[in-house]
Amino acid sequence: MLQGNEAIAEGALRAGCRFFAGYPITPATEISEVLSVRLPIVGGTFIQMEDEIASLGAVIGASLAGVKSMTATSGPGFSLMQENLGLAIIAEIPCVIVNVMRGGPSTGLPTFPAQGDVMQARWGTHGDHPIIVLSASTVRECYDMTIRAFNLSEKFRIPVILLIDEVVGHMREKMVVDEEEAIEIFNRVKPTMPPEWYIPYEDTPSGIPPMANFGEGYRYHVTGLTHDVRGFPTSRPDEIGPFISRLHRKISSHFSEIQTAEFFQTDDAEITLIAYGCVARSAKRAAIEAREKGIKVGLLKLNTLWPFMRSAVERVLQTSKVLIVPEMNMGQISREVKRVNRGVSRVFTLNKVDGTIITPMEILCRIQEVT
Amino acid sequence: MAEITKLIHKYLRHDKKFPHVWCPGCGIGIMLGALIRAIDKIGYEKDEIVLVSGIGCSGRLPVYVDFNTLHTTHGRALTFATGIKLAKPNLKVIVIMGDGDAVAIGGNHFIHAARRNIDLSTIILNNNIYGMTGGQSSPTTPYGMRSTTTVYSNIEQSFNISELAVTAGAAFVGRGTVYHARLLDSLMEKAFLKQGFSVVEVIAHCHTQYGRQNRLGTAVEMMELQRDRSIPVEKAAKMKPEELKDKIVIGVLVDKELPVYQNEYEKIRERAREAAGK
Numbered sequence: 136m137l138q139g140n141e142a143i144a145e146g147a148l149r150a151g152c153r154f155f156a157g158y159p160i161t162p163a164t165e166i167s168e169v170l171s172v173r174l175p176i177v178g179g180t181f182i183q184m185e186d187e188i189a190s191l192g193a194v195i196g197a198s199l200a201g202v203k204s205m206t207a208t209s210g211p212g213f214s215l216m217q218e219n220l221g222l223a224i225i226a227e228i229p230c231v232i233v234n235v236m237r238g239g240p241s242t243g244l245p246t247f248p249a250q251g252d253v254m255q256a257r258w259g260t261h262g263d264h265p266i267i268v269l270s271a272s273t274v275r276e277c278y279d280m281t282i283r284a285f286n287l288s289e290k291f292r293i294p295v296i297l298l299i300d301e302v303v304g305h306m307r308e309k310m311v312v313d314e315e316e317a318i319e320i321f322n323r324v325k326p327t328m329p330p331e332w333y334i335p336y337e338d339t340p341s342g343i344p345p346m347a348n349f350g351e352g353y354r355y356h357v358t359g360l361t362h363d364v365r366g367f368p369t370s371r372p373d374e375i376g377p378f379i380s381r382l383h384r385k386i387s388s389h390f391s392e393i394q395t396a397e398f399f400q401t402d403d404a405e406i407t408l409i410a411y412g413c414v415a416r417s418a419k420r421a422a423i424e425a426r427e428k429g430i431k432v433g434l435l436k437l438n439t440l441w442p443f444m445r446s447a448v449e450r451v452l453q454t455s456k457v458l459i460v461p462e463m464n465m466g467q468i469s470r471e472v473k474r475v476n477r478g479v480s481r482v483f484t485l486n487k488v489d490g491t492i493i494t495p496m497e498i499l500c501r502i503q504e505v506t
Numbered sequence: 507m508a509e510i511t512k513l514i515h516k517y518l519r520h521d522k523k524f525p526h527v528w529c530p531g532c533g534i535g536i537m538l539g540a541l542i543r544a545i546d547k548i549g550y551e552k553d554e555i556v557l558v559s560g561i562g563c564s565g566r567l568p569v570y571v572d573f574n575t576l577h578t579t580h581g582r583a584l585t586f587a588t589g590i591k592l593a594k595p596n597l598k599v600i601v602i603m604g605d606g607d608a609v610a611i612g613g614n615h616f617i618h619a620a621r622r623n624i625d626l627s628t629i630i631l632n633n634n635i636y637g638m639t640g641g642q643s644s645p646t647t648p649y650g651m652r653s654t655t656t657v658y659s660n661i662e663q664s665f666n667i668s669e670l671a672v673t674a675g676a677a678f679v680g681r682g683t684v685y686h687a688r689l690l691d692s693l694m695e696k697a698f699l700k701q702g703f704s705v706v707e708v709i710a711h712c713h714t715q716y717g718r719q720n721r722l723g724t725a726v727e728m729m730e731l732q733r734d735r736s737i738p739v740e741k742a743a744k745m746k747p748e749e750l751k752d753k754i755v756i757g758v759l760v761d762k763e764l765p766v767y768q769n770e771y772e773k774i775r776e777r778a779r780e781a782a783g784k
Binding site: 176180365 | 519521554558566575577582584588589590593596597615774777778779782
């Protein structure tokens with residue numbers, strides 16, 4: 136029996152995370168606590184920093200020195216991290232940030248769940264930028280998605296945010312982990328050429344340049360300023376344009392590798408629920424119960440929130456004339472669904488912002504309301 | 507070849523970096539010279555040096571030198587440096603900050619890095635002003651002085667950066683001025699060799715902003731002011747506090763042995779392994 140937060144810590148260790156910097160915050164603290172015990176055993180490092188700004192700074196520094204690194208927080212801390220998140224994006228330094236969402240804004244509802252940070256995860260740091268955001272609904276998914284977050288982060292040289300909520304973080308479920316089970320672990324591609332030939336931010340067909348770790352003979356400059364291919368600050372339009380375009384292209388040309396979703400009973404569904412996190416659990420139950428009543432309901436469970444899974448929504452639009460998006464905010468993913476839908480089917484929302492989970496009964500009621 | 511030419515060839519990056527961003531007459535160049543001479547004297551390999559900076563005039567320093575260099579967000583350099591040092595303890599991590607960087611936006615990180623006694627060397631260029639953004643008051647702008655945001659006079663008391671570092675628990679604290687270049691060489695050498703958190707405060711002039719707004723003259727005149735106001739720490743010890751008003755106490759202010767974070771953490775690893783039976 137593991138908690139979602141504990142499963143995240145276990146997943147991080149399995150993925151090869153050997154550095155964690157964090158600051159205590161409900162409902163994410165268990166991740167810190169578990170890793171403060173486990174990391175020193177495996178030769179890793181845990182450090183409690185003075186705030187969340189410092190936590191992400193240390194994580195990025197450790198990653199640049201070649202160690203897979205992570206931090207975990209909740210809304211208020213995630214707000215503080217937005218500054219250094221931008222640096223990790225522009226300097227292309229892999230790292231994983233877990234945000235166990237609680238009610239907001241501000242100090243909000245520390246011990247109750249919410250899904251209010253979906254747009255913040257996408258757009259929270261300033262400037263136009265790509266990002267990868269994953270979601271999990273079960274304890275096992277917390278484990279798997281943490282490993283996946285590290286893999287994607289290392290592969291695409293980008294911070295990856297794992298967005299769960301208080302329910303998933305604190306829920307206990309049975310989880311079987313086979314230590315022998317083959318799990319794909321991806322490590323960043325390092326340069327193989329001699330240091331004098333290394334161009335740290337050179338464009339490649341994939342858009343992802345190999346990454347040299349500090350202290351391994353490739354001396355180069357890393358900056359939060361827009362930089363040229365050598366990493367040096369530039370204000371030349373002919374260098375900035377291709378650089379920022381590449382940052383976007385390295386993600387937009389790999390959607391199929393990044394995006395995953397679960398299609399449950401969607402093949403013939405006339406009504407499809409689109410959900411993520413703890414609400415996807417209620418939605419699954421609602422879909423099963425609706426079928427028992429003879430209503431053809433399916434569930435599209437989004438495991439990748441950003442980049443948004445346009446293709447998955449388009450797939451369910453082929454059969455479903457009604458889409459319902461239950462979420463614990465005033466409508467963040469539903470806006471994306473409506474954008475993709477473009478009037479093809481009817482899109483309904485089901486929003487709840489009182490700190491309690493959306494129940495299967497509430498979803499069933501909504502299904503009956505709109506049909 | 508002159509000694510300085512050899513150092514320039516060995517340590518400066520020659521591709522596309524120059525001219526640098528600093529104003530003619532700026533003191534940062536002297537600080538950079540001292541940094542390079544200290545590194546060269548100790549004999550570090552270029553690969554083992556990591557230079558981390560924040561934002562501002564001083565933040566631009568790392569780009570010119572051929573080390574592992576990281577230009578971070580404003581005030582946060584020490585946090586990145588902490589991660590680098592803990593991930594690769596064999597690297598020599600040197601942090602460059604300005605006064606606004608270190609004790610305004612980064613003040614919290616500064617006192618906590620000192621308290622933790624993590625093995626980082628911190629060099630703080632204190633020129634009493636935000637230079638790059640055009641001369642606004644900083645936490646070290648003295649009471650009564652002018653800046654573009656205190657045109658009627660600064661009514662805040664200023665931070666004494668070195669005393670703050672001492673109080674926060676730094677293992678080594680030294681202060682020099684860019685007038686005393688040789689003192690800077692030796693302070694930096696001592697700071698780099700120190701196990702633990704070391705701070706060198708470099709008093710510098712910003713003649714284009716602070717000096718101009720307060721009618722303190724040219725770069726040379728401001729450096730002469732540094733010379734006239736400086737008191738060696740040994741002499742200052744015998745002086746009364748009122749005599750030291752407006753003086754710059756230079757030299758080694760603190761040099762003490764404290765448990766170093768990484769060494770302590772290694773003990774934690776051993777205890778954790780024992781407890782886990784591994």
